[in-house]
Amino acid sequence: MLRWFGVPLVVLSLTACGWGAARQSPGAVQFPPAPRGASGPNPSSGMSVYEADCASCHGAGAQGGIQVADGVISPDIRWGKLRQLHPPYTDALLRRAILDGLAQNGQPLDPNMPRWQGRLSASQVTAVIDYLHTLH
Numbered sequence: 001m002l003r004w005f006g007v008p009l010v011v012l013s014l015t016a017c018g019w020g021a022a023r024q025s026p027g028a029v030q031f032p033p034a035p036r037g038a039s040g041p042n043p044s045s046g047m048s049v050y051e052a053d054c055a056s057c058h059g060a061g062a063q064g065g066i067q068v069a070d071g072v073i074s075p076d077i078r079w080g081k082l083r084q085l086h087p088p089y090t091d092a093l094l095r096r097a098i099l100d101g102l103a104q105n106g107q108p109l110d111p112n113m114p115r116w117q118g119r120l121s122a123s124q125v126t127a128v129i130d131y132l133h134t135l136h
């Protein structure tokens with residue numbers, strides 16, 4: 001009887017030690033937060049902007065195809081697709097579409113596409129563009 005009681009106890013205390021060690025390990029690498037305002041592409045912070053503000057309509061991988069209102073289907077906004085569908089597509093056009101809701105030809109996009117001017121900072125817009133650049 002006693003022997004069998006011992007087994008789960010040993011397992012429990014081993015598990016507890018394992019967790020403790022993982023938490024306190026001095027060698028654990030702490031990644032600093034992504035630098036704010038740093039120059040250069042920052043697709044990883046752009047991914048969080050994308051997930052928070054765009055994915056609900058444009059889909060997890062930015063392929064679009066989601067019905068966002070009656071008769072309104074979100075477009076594919078992966079960089080590779082935008083360039084293929086609307087050549088020559090540029091960063092400036094993408095930034096304008098995001099900030100001001102204007103299509104490539106200058107016409108207003110469907111009002112279901114939010115106008116992000118004043119809602120996203122300049123660096124958030126740059127970051128989300130950097131992230132879209134990684135999608136093809």
Ligand code: HEC
Nearest residue numbers: 053054057068074075077097098103104109110112113114
């Ligand atoms: C509430 C839904 C919704 C959200 C949220 C949303 N969009 Fe859109 N977006 C749309 C719709 C709908 C269109 C299509 C408008 C049209 O075709 O006239 C669009 C169009 C676009 C276009 C233009 C594509 C083209 O073909 O010219 C870009 C770029 C874009 N969205 C980027 C974004 C980004 C980046 C975010 C997040 C910061 C975002 N959208 C968030 C609904 C949304």
